[in-house]
Amino acid sequence: MFGAVSPAKRVTVRWDLDKTYLHTEFDSFRGLARIPFESAQDKVSAPGVAALIRGLRATARRRDITLRVLFLSASPPQLGKVILEKLAMDGIEHDGITFKDQWQRIRRGKFRDIREQVGYKLTELLRDGRNEKSGTAEYLFGDDWESDPLIYSLYADVVAGSLDRAALRSLLTRLSVDRELAALACELAANIQREGAVRRIFINLPRRSPLRRFRPYGLRVVPTFNYLQTAACLYEDGLLDFTAFSDVVADLRTAHAYGAVRLVNSLRDIERRGHLSRAGASELASRLHRSGLLPEYAVRRSRMRDVWARFRAALRRQGVLSQAMPAQGGGVDYKALVPDAGEEIQ
């Protein structure tokens, strides 16, 4: 598994807000027009996400992990009050939220930057990332609505030192990022290197984008269809303990009417895609059953479906069962993502 590594003692989780934490309706004009008039009570968070972040905090306390929870939003600061109220309502303790100052962009005549995401988010990530201490593990959370997989991968590779400033400049130019922002990003990219800092990039899939879209990003990017899948990976990485994981499950079951079979299928899906080990998936299903969160039939159905496969695999491989699909390689294929990228890109 890409992220199956020893848990770090210092962890930063960086969250996008709209479509990742909040179920924001900006795909229709009506939904977009309603946003400024919404109260905190009107805002709807994605199923399980609040329980997951609370679980990260609780686990960090129990395991003596220094955790920072940061939000990076493309919403204007004028919406900050409502968003802060919503986070408080959900019981989220955070260490900072960055909003996009659209008014400043309008004043400077940078109208194209209002919708621009790559330059804005990358520079903000790099600005904060520079202050991270060595040995800090970072987990990034975005969605399939805009460019989060690309932005986060660029950040991860810059921090890992696998994307130098020339390559970054070339990519940002090809991505039509504002020249000032591109220059700032390259400047911030200097001396930021911390090997293996970004462990996983979770991409929530409210649009249910086909998974092939994420192949060029490698296994570091984990597309997830619900927050149970995200929680399972974080459990395997040691960032969630079982109590916190079962809180996410309980939230999905009680507040969002997730059935037992749906939960088991979700675990098996993330396992099939190679982001969770078979042992991890089986352990979680059995522990959930033992703690009364999954009925026997759901686990039994899951076990029965495995019988044929396990029997033949055992014969075929003389007792050695494959764990998951082979890793697709850690490196991001920027040439596939940005076809006109220059020769600087490896």
Next chain:
Amino acid sequence: MPTIAVDTMGVNGDLRPAVLGAAAVSIATDIQIVLVGPTRDLQRALDETSYNPELIDVVDVTEKPIGPTEAPDRALRRGSGCSLAVAARLVVDGVAETFVSAGNPSALWSLCARDFSLRPNISRAAVAAVYPRQVDGAGRDPLGLILDVGATVRCDARDLVGFASLGDSYVRCVSKVESPRIGLLNMATRASAGGPELVAAHRLLERNPEIRFAGNVEGHELASGSADVVVCEGLLGNVVLKMLYGLAEIAVDLTGAAAQRNWRWRAGMAMLGSGVERLTPMVEYEAYAGSPILGFQATPIYCDPISPAPALANAIKLAAKVSRDFGPSGSAAV
């Protein structure tokens, strides 16, 4: 919602249509689906499209599928671990309510006969199919049901009465026809027409108070819709069904070809455009999903091996509907 097992490998191992069909169903409905096939290939196919993983599970099968020309008994001995056999086994084990397959039809039939028990008072199971028909008035189902269309080549009177009972309860439960008219396919309408088995079947059906018997139905009356369910032996049913589909295709082709020849005909076709478009789905295989195999406790759905993804998606939806509405007790006693 019911759980439907899907044999993804069919006869040639091309699992894309089944996977794409299942993925589309997972996005649009709440039906639980178990895909049976090679996990790695299934996941690759799923990666190509939008799907809802909460509704899709996979059972790994790597054994070669039963080919289109393989003798069913030998193939079943060889292929107890093939996707078709595993899909049926999932139903027997209670994991799925029923299954959908575009596999070898003879092997499918043999498997059902081997693994599933018959419903009470049913001597033989039958493959049912729908066909387009004329209807007199709004609210009536534009599709008629015909059975058997190939499972039992020769039938006796008792089998035909059993088919009538199955068709009656299927149409009541699934098509929601309150009091379906049951016809016996024959060469003439008089009760003494046909061989001794047809005469005996006519007599039994006429005396059966639970069935609204419409008498013998001649070939030309199929399309006129005088019966909601038409029963016949498998050989005859198969020939009739394929002829109906063939004629429908010819009609569509001829209309299209005629329009190419003459600008006045073309103009006429343009004016009839929306009407022709409304008729087209009536003769398209995809719309009819698959053929339910009636008579067993579970009701598997058989699809043609060349079924495209939309046909398989419809078959999965039909399987779910049949499982929900036409459960093991859905058959009226004969």
